[in-house]
Amino acid sequence: MTTTAPVLGGGPGAAGRASDAVLTIDHLTVVYEVDQPVTAVKDASLTLHRGEILGLAGESGCGKTTLAYAVNRLHRPPARIAAGSITFHDRGGQDVDVLALTDAQLRAFRWDKLSMVFQGAMNALNPVTTVRAQLRDTLLAHRPGMSRAAVRARSEEVLERVGVDPRRLGSYPHELSGGMRQRVMIAMAMLLEPQIMIMDEPTTALDVVVQREILREIVRLRDELDFAVVFITHDLPLLLEISDRIAVMLAGEIVELDTADRLYRAAQHPYTRRLLGSFPSLSGARGGFIRTGVDETSPAESTEAQA
Ligand SMILES: Nc1ncnc2c1ncn2[C@@H]1O[C@H](COP(=O)(O)OP(=O)(O)OP(=O)(O)O)[C@@H](O)[C@H]1O
Ligand SMILES: [Mg+2]
Secondary structure, three states: OOOOOOOOOOOOHOOOOOEEEEEEEEEEEEEEEEOOOOOEEEEEEEEOOOOOOOEEEEOOOOHHHHHHHHHHOOOOOEEEEEEEEEEEEOOOEEEEEEHHOHHHHHHHEEOEEEEEOOOOOHHHHOOOOOHHHHHHHHHHHHOOEEEEEEEEHHHHHHHHOOOOOOHHOOOOOOHHOOOHHHHHHHHHEEEEEEOEEEEEEOOOOOOHHHHHHHHHHHHHHHHHHOOOEEOOOHHHHHHHHHHOOEEEOOOOOOEEEHHHHHHHOOOHHHHHHHHOOHHHHHHOOOOOOOOOOOOOOOOOOOOOOHH
């Protein structure tokens, strides 16, 4: 690679706290018990550090969503966790065995400690209630004592964070564009300031500018609030830009896990190298726009434009 390397991840949020884990996935195996059982996640282990952005990349069908669902305990038959453990390390120092939580404990855990933006998130909102009601219900389910004024203020605040006009609180999901619905889901995931946000292809319905605005906001919030993000996407160049570390999955296995910088410069696994090679943009200029707000890939400078 030449001097036109991308500005890589590794922002202040995760620096110097490598031992401070918020989630440990240990030898996790998830099987779909169908006629020909599919081992969608095979013996996967990873540690998510407090305040870090961990990218999860890999081709379609490699098991990314299955892994994310298992961490939330949202997997349903025929999916079954066949082996392994998932431990959440709460801010107060308490360890939570996620696979042992009761249904009531799970309901308290989700959104509050760990939230998820689902793949195809724009269809995940309840179609028959307004944005206001959905945000309010989630807030009150976890913070029953919250005043109406505080609920309203918080709902407006999260919408503003993701660039949705708070006047949209009165809207029903079908009255919003796909991109707006997706942003509302991201707002919902931020609502209770969880310690972990898992985002599964959260920005696919958004245009590039809006996508980058939202990612910048997520990076900024991470720096401010110190939550950890697992960011799942096919877009490896994007991951290189925003992630502190990147895990690469292939056929259910995590075949490589390293800092964005090392992964970019010295990928070990042949599949990672192939994946890197499949993005022409990675051999050209790529800016740290999301972190710095300065787009170094203006049309005049970009390799794409010169090509
Ligand atoms: N309900 C199911 N029954 C049987 N197999 C399933 C089921 N859901 C997923 N699988 C299989 O599990 C594997 C992993 O699927 P998963 O959705 O986790 O992949 P993914 O990495 O998220 O893919 P994508 O990038 O396309 O979203 C695939 O082989 C898929 O066919
Ligand atoms: Mg998926």
